[in-house]
Amino acid sequence: MTEIERLKTQLKRLSLHTMAAIFEEEAQTAAKSQMSYTAFLARLVDEEIAAKTDRSINARIAKARFPSIKTLESFDFAFQPGLSAARIKELAQLGFLDRAENVLLVGPPGVGKTHLAIALGLKACAAKKRVLFIHSTALLDQLIAATVDRSLGAKLDFLARLDLLICDELGYMPMDSQRANLFFQLVSRRYEKGSIILTTNKPFADWGQVFGDDVIASAILDRLLHHSHIFAINGPSYRIRDKLDRSKPPQEDKGVTSDDLAASNSSHLF
Numbered sequence: 001m002t003e004i005e006r007l008k009t010q011l012k013r014l015s016l017h018t019m020a021a022i023f024e025e026e027a028q029t030a031a032k033s034q035m036s037y038t039a040f041l042a043r044l045v046d047e048e049i050a051a052k053t054d055r056s057i058n059a060r061i062a063k064a065r066f067p068s069i070k071t072l073e074s075f076d077f078a079f080q081p082g083l084s085a086a087r088i089k090e091l092a093q094l095g096f097l098d099r100a101e102n103v104l105l106v107g108p109p110g111v112g113k114t115h116l117a118i119a120l121g122l123k124a125c126a127a128k129k130r131v132l133f134i135h136s137t138a139l140l141d142q143l144i145a146a147t148v149d150r151s152l153g154a155k156l157d158f159l160a161r162l163d164l165l166i167c168d169e170l171g172y173m174p175m176d177s178q179r180a181n182l183f184f185q186l187v188s189r190r191y192e193k194g195s196i197i198l199t200t201n202k203p204f205a206d207w208g209q210v211f212g213d214d215v216i217a218s219a220i221l222d223r224l225l226h227h228s229h230i231f232a233i234n235g236p237s238y239r240i241r242d243k244l245d246r247s248k249p250p251q252e253d254k255g256v257t258s259d260d261l262a263a264s265n266s267s268h269l270f
């Protein structure tokens with residue numbers, strides 16, 4: 001085994017995969033440019049750290065289970081003039097996570113609630129936060145299943161430990177009392193400890209119907225709203241715009257539903 005092969009193997013044993021991949025070429029460049037030994041080593045270490053950071057962010061994004069990748073940079077704020085770009089960009093600085101504040105995105109379908117929730121979630125992953133994106137129905141189904149197999153405590157512990165929990169589309173399906181109660185438990189566990197981003201098409205006045213019970217709805221709202229940033233997005237549906245604007249090429253994930261059509265006629269839910 002040559003010295004180079006041996007070094008490559010040793011670096012890999014130390015899990016320094018990027019250094020193993022690049023040291024040979026970097027050594028030649030360093031020799032040509034008469035780089036100091038220290039500068040050469042620093043360069044290898046910098047590259048390894050950059051690659052490891054990238055890998056750890058990608059791992060966090062994978063664990064967060066976003067349904068698609070949507071960024072703040074690709075959000076057209078001009079299309080939603082009622083929404084303060086400055087407030088959203090302030091949230092993207094992530095101070096709200098340290099203060100365990102919640103973000104509530106309320107409005108009809110197609111206005112970009114899920115897009116913004118994912119975009120903020122991605123920023124949190126980039127800042128090495130533990131994030132989970134979950135559809136509210138799936139979340140409650142999982143909590144019910146955990147009750148059945150007696151793992152509810154562990155499940156709630158896991159959900160309480162996340163830096164950011166994103167609950168998408170609360171309110172599309174009315175809940176039975178067991179689901180309402182489980183949601184209350186979850187919100188209570190995270191209250192003042194960790195942030196929730198919640199998207200919903202239901203104004204708060206309708207939450208009694210969503211949870212099937214006014215008392216539990218107001219107990220949930222109390223905790224969610226206490227430290228929170230609320231965005232009522234009542235502009236037009238972006239999905240509908242795409243359908244109506246024939247000059248634009250069709251985009252595949254923007255099918256119009258009956259909900260969208262209803263929303264286009266009732267843009268003011270509040």
Ligand code: ADP
Binds near residue numbers: 110
């Ligand atoms: P909602 O969750 O409010 O129903 P989505 O966030 O799913 O809406 O938005 C529907 C589609 O339109 C998504 O593909 C989203 O990326 C896109 N979209 C919505 N609003 C905007 C916007 N202002 N700029 C760019 N894309 C948008």
Ligand code: MG
Binds near residue numbers: 113
């Ligand atoms: Mg949505």
